[in-house]
Amino acid sequence: MVRGRPLGPWRVLASRAVAPQTLADVEQAVVGCRRCPRLVEWRERVARDRRAAYADQTYWGRPVPGFGDSRARLLVVGLAPAAHGGNRTGRVFTGDRSGDWLYRALHRAGFANQPTSVRRGDGLALAGCWVTAAVRCAPPGNRPTTAERDACAGYLAAELALLPVEVVVALGRFAWDAAVRELDSPRPRPAFGHGAEAALGPVTLLGSYHVSQQNTFTGRLTEPMLDAVFDRAGDLLGRSEGRSRG
Numbered sequence: 001m002v003r004g005r006p007l008g009p010w011r012v013l014a015s016r017a018v019a020p021q022t023l024a025d026v027e028q029a030v031v032g033c034r035r036c037p038r039l040v041e042w043r044e045r046v047a048r049d050r051r052a053a054y055a056d057q058t059y060w061g062r063p064v065p066g067f068g069d070s071r072a073r074l075l076v077v078g079l080a081p082a083a084h085g086g087n088r089t090g091r092v093f094t095g096d097r098s099g100d101w102l103y104r105a106l107h108r109a110g111f112a113n114q115p116t117s118v119r120r121g122d123g124l125a126l127a128g129c130w131v132t133a134a135v136r137c138a139p140p141g142n143r144p145t146t147a148e149r150d151a152c153a154g155y156l157a158a159e160l161a162l163l164p165v166e167v168v169v170a171l172g173r174f175a176w177d178a179a180v181r182e183l184d185s186p187r188p189r190p191a192f193g194h195g196a197e198a199a200l201g202p203v204t205l206l207g208s209y210h211v212s213q214q215n216t217f218t219g220r221l222t223e224p225m226l227d228a229v230f231d232r233a234g235d236l237l238g239r240s241e242g243r244s245r246g
Contacts, residue, residue, distance in 0.1 A: 026158045027065040030136050035151045039137035046083045060090030066132030073166045077175040080135035087138035091120045101211040109230035134178035157182045167233045172210030
């Protein structure tokens, strides 16, 4: 048992014969994963045939592990790394406009020390928060398959087991469904929506529209809407992590 959650019944990580004992174990398993041929081919092709704006950069081109505070009580789950964001930088939600939105919001809420996320080693640090994704490789068209989601499920399960998580913020329906599958879910399963809230065992799940450009450019998701979700997360955590904006 780790952090009060049993690992035994959970999915075994694809590249390990035993359940992980540390977050470093999870990271090692994620980075070395080659389970999904379609995702392996795509992430490596994108890394090889770089976008012109990043032609002078070396792409990560591998699965992207979670990132944050090992004592996190807040877990933020996205869909998957962006082809020229996390797949380029090697850090989740880093180097693209979705990440700009997310880390600005985390900074305003007191979960991040700075509002920008450009590359690994840029000084970004999270406090009481861990950021991850339901699928760890950039998928073609930003659309992973159900089988690819299931192949990655053990990584999210392990992070939930190893972190003292009390609140999960799911960015989008795909992440919401992935989180519901790994938490103690009632029947019928709770429906996704922006601002949706569900108590799943000891964890509260909060829903937010994804910070994709499709949502932010059209105004479907605004910064005040995103702030409200992280304000609620801070309230649930008793504000020992995060802070209220005055």
